[in-house]
Amino acid sequence: MNELNRRSFLLRTGTGFSAAWIAANWPALLSAATHGHDAAKAATPPKFEFFAPEEAVEVEAITARIIPTDETPGAREAGVVYFIDHGLVTFGVDDQKAYREGLPELQARVKEMFPSVAKFSAATPEQQDEILDSFEEHAETPQKAIKPAQRSVRRRPGAQNFFETVRQHTIVGFLIDPDYGGNRDGVGWKLIGREREHVFQSPFGYYDKDYPGWQSAAKEADKT
């Protein structure tokens, strides 16, 4: 296997959007999503280029289960929904279809699995995870039972790549260099411990900090 095998991959799924953001809906979106990233503080909220506001709320709720907010910031604080929205009218035009078809399917699953819940973003985190898990392809094992509510929906054709697309976009939007439209305030890099510098100097890590410099094996043998 060559070096690029593992990488040349994954980011190509293929799927859709439109709907301009109406500034008047901004406060409504905020309250619905109860999120508090920087954009909320901005005098002029960023415009959505692809999602309708109510769609953005649902997508953001999905991203917040993929990389949840706990003691540290998650996809919400990283502004991932804005990265995805912009991506769908730029590098990810091919992925518009996944969202166009996937969001109604998501709503259908909410209604089937939890009839009393109005929409995904209104479900509890546990319910949300169960709904998202219904999109995943995995065999039923003793450790991982298929929940009764998932049985009728999990094999339904047509929306298989929706959750996978959102998953990939969320990871990209969380971990991309903050200069390129995601990973707001570098929260993704802070999480993984990547310093946001352009120039680094040796020593780099724990194991090279006391390296004495190159010595040939013969010289080392002499010492002992």
Add this chain to the structure above:
Amino acid sequence: MTVDQPKYKTSDEVDFVIVGSGAAGGILAKELSTNGFRVVVLEQGPYLTEADFTHNEIEILALDKLTNHPKLQPTTVRKTPDEKAKPQRALVYGRCVGGTSVHFTANFWRFHEIDFIERSKVGPVTGANFVDWPITYADLEPYYTKVEWEIGVSGLAGASPFDPPRSKPYPMPPLPVKSSGVIFERAARKLGWHPYPAPMAILSQARAGRSACVNCGFCLGFGCEVGAKSSSLVAAIRVAERTGRCEIRPNSYVHRIETDANGRATGAVYFDEKRNTHLQKAKAVVVCANGAETPRLLLLSANKQFPNGLANSSGIVGKNLMFNSGGVVTGQFEHPLNDYKGYAVSRVLHDFYELDPQKVGFCGGGGLDARFDFTPISFAFGGLPPGTPRWGKDFKAALAQDFNRTMEIFCHGTSLPVENNSFSLDPDLKDAWGLPALRLTYKDHPDDLKLGNWLFARANELFDAAGATKKWSFPAGEQQFGVHLLGTCRMGNDAKTSVINADHRTHDVKNLFLCDGSSLVTSGRGQPTMTIEALAFRAADRITALAKRGEISV
């Protein structure tokens, strides 16, 4: 972006037209223009420079900014010639001025003596079309030295007891060691092996107007923003431009070599950016389009006189493709390595370069290197241990814990030449210009898979000796995708069994030369670019000598 470049008319019969500006094409452009010849380089990709290179992973992973484009240039894949090939991505190569040398990892270790004479030494191997080279390591040694000094390689001469003889030390000391390298070095020595500082085509010191490496961490897959990576773009093309005799013509997609009634090449036919067709006339043509596109161009150039494709009287154009075997074993450690800082590989070992087939039960050999070549995003998709949840709280926790505590041992090894393994023209699928797409046929020789698993076992021993908290790998699987594109127009003395002679001249067309990964007769042990560049320096000397003797009328 360029200095005093001449603008030749397509009707000007220049001395050489070079197809491709990568590892080989860049060096041939530099050498031939320096030797006084008028040269046009036709490059299918754009002319990008340091100002265009970024750390934007989207451009690299999703938009193929520096590489061949799977939508415009689709490919098909199959395992054996009796199958119908299916559309699937078969390869990645650089598609910009500088070619693959712009985005590569820059591992620059020389081939050893054995690589050129292995068939004589070990005898025939069932199922392999295994032959010696028409040249030896000694023939190429001066040119390896040229690569190190003129293109720029950092390393430490004499550090590996397995290294072949050399005439000169490296021009620069090795780059600073990484935590992955220290872990690798200490554990390998415990096992009695001989790790050494990895020779890299990356500057450890400022040189020739270029910056030393700043350890930014976006190396494999990315163009270097400071010019420290010794690509053809910064180390060769700019020298060619300064001669005032070399024109680099980007966005020029060559799709046919034109020949006259005497069977001589007259120039290269290409699409410009607007898809208008031109013929650049030249006294001689040098194709350096890589191990996939070079045979494709010869096959696309078939005409009445050359019905099987240009320079293909042997019928082996495109065949005997080799990808290099191997793969990755990944390990984790207790403390942060911060291996995202810096370039990819800081230590390597070649104790297993020559293995005794009688003892191990297969033909081949290889090496191990210590590396971390993930970016934050590629790590999230490919660097976490098997069984890690793909999303949610535990996925997030794994990212936080593992990104800085992970390293890889990359196992690099031989691929045996197998005649059926090939690039050919797909009979149905077309590219965006309406030309037949590349079709890959590839099934690893069984010995290559055995070698892969053998090397994985050594890498696992190394991780155990190093005290890794966790380690994992997958059995060597059959390759259906390549980035090392080798052997498809092999060099040889017999016109019936090779495409070019030892001067890189095609046996069939006297003023047509080929030089790139396709020229290789064996695969080495992985990391072929330095050898491709040494061949290019040597080819330039041979071609210049032929021209001076009046043998190619330039």
